Amino acid sequence: MAADISARDGAAAALKSIGELTGKQTVGVASLEPTDTGWKVGVEVVEERRVPSSGDVLALYETEISLDGDLLSYRRARRYLRGHTGDESGRS
Known part of the structure; x- marks a missing residue:
């Protein structure tokens, strides 16, 4: 398992990398899982700001x-409204 880098450091590396690559504001870590090669981290990002903020479009990057x-890889897994209370399937 991931012994060389802590969970906190893995999460921080993911937040920093996604912020730099997308140029968007990261909101936080949505998921964190150890793997044989490091960490799998889900990062939430503000894709589009709206007024009120409950209408912001967010994205989850894996x-x-x-x-x-x-950073070994990343992909945008889904987009959704901040105020969206639908299912967790990733379908908006």
Whole structure:
């Protein structure tokens, strides 16, 4: 399991990398899971700001962080409204 980098450091690396790559504001870590090669981290991002903020469009990015803290891969898994209370299937 991921012994070289802590969960906190893996999460911080994912937040920083996604913020830099997308140029968007990261909201926080939505999920964190150890893997054999590091950490799988779900990062929530503000894709579009709206007024009121409950109408903001958010996105969930799934990342893989190496044992050294480097970003190995990322992808946008889904987009949704901040105030959306629908199912967790990723379908809006």
